[in-house]
Amino acid sequence: MRNKPIANVNADLLKERKNCSFDIEELTNLIDGGKNQTARRREIENMLLKNMPFDIIPEECLSAKEKYENAVRKSVALNKIGVELVSQVTKAKELSDLTLTLRRVSDAYFREVTPFLLHLGMFIPTILGQCSDEQVAHWLPLAMQLKIIGTYAQTELGHGTFIRGLETTATYDERTEEFVLNSPTLSSSKWWAGGLGKTANHCIVVAQLYTKGECYGTHPFIVQIRDMDTHMPLKGLKVGEIGPRLGFQTADNGFLVFDNFRIPRDSLMMKHAKVLKDGTYVKIARHSKLTYGTMIFVRVLLVSEMAFNLSKAVTIAVRYSAVRRQSELKPNEPEPQVLDYLTQQHKLFISISTVYAFQFTSNWLMKTYHTVQANMKHGNTDALPELHALSSCLKAICTSDCSAAIEQCRFACGGHGYMISSNLPSLYAFTTATRTYEGDYTVLLLQTARFLVKTWEQVELGNAVTPMVAYLARHQNREAWDESPEGIIRAFEAIAAGVYQTESVRSVSFGQSDAIKDVMKQLSDLYLLYWSLERTGDLLTTLKSTLGSYDGRVYERLMEEALKSPLNQEPVNESFHNEPEPQVMDFVSQQHKLFIGIASYYSYSMTALWLWDILTKVTSELGVGKTDRLPESHGRAVFMSVFNSEMEKSVSSLSAPLQAVLRQLVELYLYYWTLEKRGDLLLVLQSTLGSYDGRVYERLMEEALKNPPNKEPVNESFHKYLKPFIQGKL
Numbered sequence: 001m002r003n004k005p006i007a008n009v010n011a012d013l014l015k016e017r018k019n020c021s022f023d024i025e026e027l028t029n030l031i032d033g034g035k036n037q038t039a040r041r042r043e044i045e046n047m048l049l050k051n052m053p054f055d056i057i058p059e060e061c062l063s064a065k066e067k068y069e070n071a072v073r074k075s076v077a078l079n080k081i082g083v084e085l086v087s088q089v090t091k092a093k094e095l096s097d098l099t100l101t102l103r104r105v106s107d108a109y110f111r112e113v114t115p116f117l118l119h120l121g122m123f124i125p126t127i128l129g130q131c132s133d134e135q136v137a138h139w140l141p142l143a144m145q146l147k148i149i150g151t152y153a154q155t156e157l158g159h160g161t162f163i164r165g166l167e168t169t170a171t172y173d174e175r176t177e178e179f180v181l182n183s184p185t186l187s188s189s190k191w192w193a194g195g196l197g198k199t200a201n202h203c204i205v206v207a208q209l210y211t212k213g214e215c216y217g218t219h220p221f222i223v224q225i226r227d228m229d230t231h232m233p234l235k236g237l238k239v240g241e242i243g244p245r246l247g248f249q250t251a252d253n254g255f256l257v258f259d260n261f262r263i264p265r266d267s268l269m270m271k272h273a274k275v276l277k278d279g280t281y282v283k284i285a286r287h288s289k290l291t292y293g294t295m296i297f298v299r300v301l302l303v304s305e306m307a308f309n310l311s312k313a314v315t316i317a318v319r320y321s322a323v324r325r326q327s328e329l330k331p332n333e334p335e336p337q338v339l340d341y342l343t344q345q346h347k348l349f350i351s352i353s354t355v356y357a358f359q360f361t362s363n364w365l366m367k368t369y370h371t372v373q374a375n376m377k378h379g380n381t382d383a384l385p386e387l388h389a390l391s392s393c394l395k396a397i398c399t400s401d402c403s404a405a406i407e408q409c410r411f412a413c414g415g416h417g418y419m420i421s422s423n424l425p426s427l428y429a430f431t432t433a434t435r436t437y438e439g440d441y442t443v444l445l446l447q448t449a450r451f452l453v454k455t456w457e458q459v460e461l462g463n464a465v466t467p468m469v470a471y472l473a474r475h476q477n478r479e480a481w482d483e484s485p486e487g488i489i490r491a492f493e494a495i496a497a498g499v500y501q502t503e504s505v506r507s508v509s510f511g512q513s514d515a516i517k518d519v520m521k522q523l524s525d526l527y528l529l530y531w532s533l534e535r536t537g538d539l540l541t542t543l544k545s546t547l548g549s550y551d552g553r554v555y556e557r558l559m560e561e562a563l564k565s566p567l568n569q570e571p572v573n574e575s576f577h578n579e580p581e582p583q584v585m586d587f588v589s590q591q592h593k594l595f596i597g598i599a600s601y602y603s604y605s606m607t608a609l610w611l612w613d614i615l616t617k618v619t620s621e622l623g624v625g626k627t628d629r630l631p632e633s634h635g636r637a638v639f640m641s642v643f644n645s646e647m648e649k650s651v652s653s654l655s656a657p658l659q660a661v662l663r664q665l666v667e668l669y670l671y672y673w674t675l676e677k678r679g680d681l682l683l684v685l686q687s688t689l690g691s692y693d694g695r696v697y698e699r700l701m702e703e704a705l706k707n708p709p710n711k712e713p714v715n716e717s718f719h720k721y722l723k724p725f726i727q728g729k730l
């Protein structure tokens with residue numbers, strides 16, 4: 001499809017393509033996984049192009065309701081073709097290639113996401129990973145042929161991260177051989193599941209399992225929630241759409257509340273545990289966290305999702321930068337392509353190398369995932385903790401880096417990058433959500449940290465550890481890891497870049513031409529160099545050590561640090577008397593995210609007043625500097641010094657406690673910006689989360705109920721598209 005010559009191509013783009021040092025088709029084959037896969041992808045793309053309905057009005061110009069209905073219309077057309085193609089596949093490998101191709105091509109039809117994302121991304125994988133063989137035989141064909149539409153409802157209003165804290169209950173009633181589902185509190189309302197609001201008729205519900213008066217912790221249940229003919233919510237359920245959000249606008253994320261809702265005993269997904277007819281609980285799993293399996297799978301998938309989304313963003317930005325000309329550098333000469341500015345290349349090229357870093361790592365991670373799964377089938381769960389730690393930190397880093405890099409791509413496109421039609425805002429809105437869902441960034445990094453600390457303990461005991469973390473043992477040897485720049489960078493490369501380097505070298509080591517190898521090597525080097533420079537600060541603080549100080553005052557420093565510990569500020573800790581559930585505000589990592597916002601607010605206000613008076617002088621000062629780093633530091637320094645001095649002037653008449661708080665804010669601002677480069681400021685609250693009375697869950701539910709899609713129990717697209725599709729009449 002891409003091989004056809006296209007008329008009227010911009011001359012600058014043609015020129016750039018002619019400059020390419022390698023055969024583009026060869027690289028395309030490498031990315032697709034081989035020539036045959038490229039040919040198959042193109043065949044499917046061509047078929048979809050012929051058969052898929054396109055938008056008549058751009059999606060972004062529709063109302064929320066129209067957007068949803070349009071997404072259902074397109075999804076149903078895509079699903080029809082998808083189901084047909086899937087039915088022709090016989091081998092597992094062909095199925096995974098086909099699913100990936102469909103996933104990639106489907107993105108061409110949605111500015112937002114399909115309401116079927118959770119059905120495909122979590123409902124089907126959970127059936128495969130959590131059902132007994134008999135249950136798989138029953139549910140899988142229905143789900144694969146889209147005779148039922150499902151989603152995954154784990155998160156509640158009150159708990160997302162802390163799964164053990166979920167409040168929904170599933171209590172076994174042995175008289176009727178049913179489970180009774182209940183939402184005992186407002187905070188136990190299921191919240192967020194994609195496709196739940198209007199589309200799904202089935203749902204995986206994660207609930208606390210009670211039988212014979214005992215709680216056995218969270219378990220997954222497969223639950224019908226809407227009538228298969230009328231699509232009306234079943235009696236005993238309150239279900240609806242949660243309301244507008246940053247992205248995912250066509251995913252109809254929903255809420256679900258249970259009131260003595262009865263489901264058959266075999267609704268419990270019984271691969272890892274079952275409840276017998278008489279209510280006896282039987283544990284089958286060899287590892288207590290196997291019910292968290294779908295989350296690991298999706299975290300693994302997300303690495304490749306991020307590679308794909310960033311590849312789209314950086315392709316947009318690089319093409320546009322080749323076309324865009326700006327600023328007359330020499331009189332009477334053409335304005336340069338913005339791509340030729342070094343600062344522009346600095347913004348963009350790291351994204352290109354990041355795409356490859358993510359894709360190679362993702363290929364490796366998926367293989368590792370399948371190996372661990374195969375071992376677990378034979379009863380060996382030894383590699384699960386490391387897989388969990390790896391998928392956690394890779395998911396956290398790639399989702400965070402990807403959304404930041406997409407923002408850079410948007411910045412690189414100037415004002416036009418802010419247009420929805422550029423697709424960069426939608427790509428950002430989609431990817432920034434991935435930093436939160438399927439495990440919040442900080443929380444997942446902490447899971448990996450927990451694994452590393454345990455491994456470190458093993459290293460200290462002299463026990464063997466897996467190859468991936470063997471560097472911890474090597475770095476006990478001071479010669480291998482000294483504090484010289486080379487030593488530190490060596491350590492950093494070993495930790496952060498090891499997989500990418502080895503995988504990219506392995507993938508391009510045969511078959512590929514020298515030209516491709518050169519480019520891949522350059523991208524790999526760029527990625528390593530970029531991050532060793534970006535994170536030099538982090539590496540240097542490794543020496544922030546009571547043991548390794550220059551003066552050797554080891555014991556004095558150990559005691560000084562111990563006395564600073566907050567635990568030592570009170571003789572008896574309150575947990576001696578009771579054990580409260582922590583508020584997320586108590587986590588230092590959360591305070592790190594929030595308090596700088598308060599300090600910045602004061603800093604900006606003070607500086608704005610000062611700036612007004614001396615605008616002319618400062619404007620000329622801010623103009624200095626040839627790179628963007630220098631003026632950024634200059635601007636930051638202005639904020640710091642004005643904040644410091646102006647605050648000092650205005651606080652003298654205030655009471656001592658208030659003075660102390662304001663001075664702490666100045667200190668925080670100064671200290672924070674020596675460590676960080678960015679921060680957020682939320683000046684106008686207008687927020688369900690930030691209300692003065694703290695009635696967060698009540699307000700979220702009130703807003704959701706006001707949501708127009710909830711004014712009609714069944715959306716008309718059910719009768720028009722979904723029902724004929726499910727019944728095979730479309």
Ligand SMILES: CCCCCCCCCC/C=C\CCCCCCCCCC(=O)SCCNC(=O)CCNC(=O)[C@H](O)C(C)(C)COP(=O)(O)OP(=O)(O)OC[C@H]1O[C@@H](n2cnc3c(N)ncnc32)[C@H](O)[C@@H]1OP(=O)(O)O
Binds near residue numbers: 083
């Ligand atoms: C035909 C049509 C054509 C179209 C084709 C399209 C094709 C589509 C394909 C789809 C492709 C891709 C898209 C996929 C996108 C899907 C969209 C998803 C949307 C979002 C969904 C969600 O968000 S669902 C909800 C997710 N929720 C979370 O992730 C919650 C995060 N919290 C946790 O994971 C855990 O609670 C916790 C890990 C943070 C803590 O758990 P817990 O309190 O129980 O544990 P502890 O901290 O006490 O640790 C105890 C020990 O357990 C270990 N542990 C923890 N988790 C795991 C695990 N998962 N596995 C193994 N071990 C685990 C932990 O390390 C501790 O170990 P020890 O230290 O040894 O004690």
Ligand SMILES: Cc1cc2nc3c(=O)[nH]c(=O)nc-3n(C[C@H](O)[C@H](O)[C@H](O)COP(=O)(O)OP(=O)(O)OC[C@H]3O[C@@H](n4cnc5c(N)ncnc54)[C@H](O)[C@@H]3O)c2cc1C
Binds near residue numbers: 153160433438439589
């Ligand atoms: C677009 C989108 C789609 C989603 N789809 C689904 C879905 O289909 N099904 C579903 O079940 N869920 C879904 N979710 C929910 C999602 O999985 C959760 O929002 C996510 O897991 C984060 O949990 P939380 O909202 O409870 O965040 P919280 O845990 O409340 O996080 C708030 C803050 O507290 C911090 N924090 C929390 N715990 C700790 C800790 N132990 N240590 C340090 N800091 C901590 C976090 O870092 C964060 O800064 C979706 C969410 C989004 C945004």
